[in-house]
Amino acid sequence: MRWILVSAMVIATVAGDLLQSHEMKRAGEQSVSAKGLARLLHTIAQRRLLILGIACNAVSFFSFMALVQTEPLSFAVPASSASFVLETALAKFVLHERLGARRTAGALAVLAGVVLVGG
C-alpha cells in the first residue's frame, strides 16, 4: 500500500509541477506580501492550467496525508523525490529529449536513494 500511495503522490506532483512552472513563468513575477498573495489568487483564477496544476497538487496532498498516517515522515518525504526519476523518464521517452550524463546520474542517484530509504 505504501508504494501505491507513493506512486499516486509522485505522478500527481510531476503533473502539478510541470503545469505550475509553465503557467507561473507566463504570469510574471509574484510576491508573498498580502497584496501580492491577492494578486496571485487573481492570477490562479484566470488560468485554467494553473487550476489543473493545483488540483494535481491536491491529489498529491491527500496521498501524502494517507502516507504519513501509517509511515514515518523520514520515509514519506524522501520517497516523494521519486518525482525526479519520473520527470527524467518522461523527458526521455515522451518528449524524446537527449539526457546528459549529469541528469542521468542525478536521476539514478535519486532512484538508488529512494530504494535505500524504502528498504
Place this chain on the structure above:
Amino acid sequence: MKNLPQHSGAVLKTYSILLFFLALKAAGNSAMAWGMKQIPERMSMNPALYLRAMLNPFVALGVAALILALLTRMALFSLADLSFVLPVTAVGYVIAVFIGKVFLQETVSGQRWLGTLLIFAGAALVGSTSENTTSVTRKARDEPQ
C-alpha cells in the same frame, strides 16, 4: 548568479522567500505527520475521511502551512528558474528526516540517512541541468498589463 535575478534586492527577496518556504514546509510536514498519526480511521478513497481528519488541530495547522508553502513556492517559480528552485529546495528532504528523528522520535537507520543524502545529491544534480527559461519570466514582466 546563474538562474537568479541579477540585482541584490531581487536576490535577497528570492532567498528570503526560499527560507520562508523551507520553514513552512518543515512546520507543515511535522504538524501533518503528528496529527495524522492521532486519527483512528485509516484513510481510503472516501474524501469525507480527509475532511474529517482536517478537524484535528495539528492536521489543520499542517494543511494551512503546506498551502501557504505551495503559494510561496509558486512565487519562487516566478522569481527564479526551476533549475534553481529544484536543487535548493531538495535540502527539504534532509530537513524532513531530521525532524522525523528529533521531534517525532522516528527510528532512522544509517541506510535511510544514506538514501536521503543520495536523494539530495541526485536532486541537486538533476536540477542543475535544467534549461534556463528566465527570459520567459523577464518577457512576461516587461510586457504592459
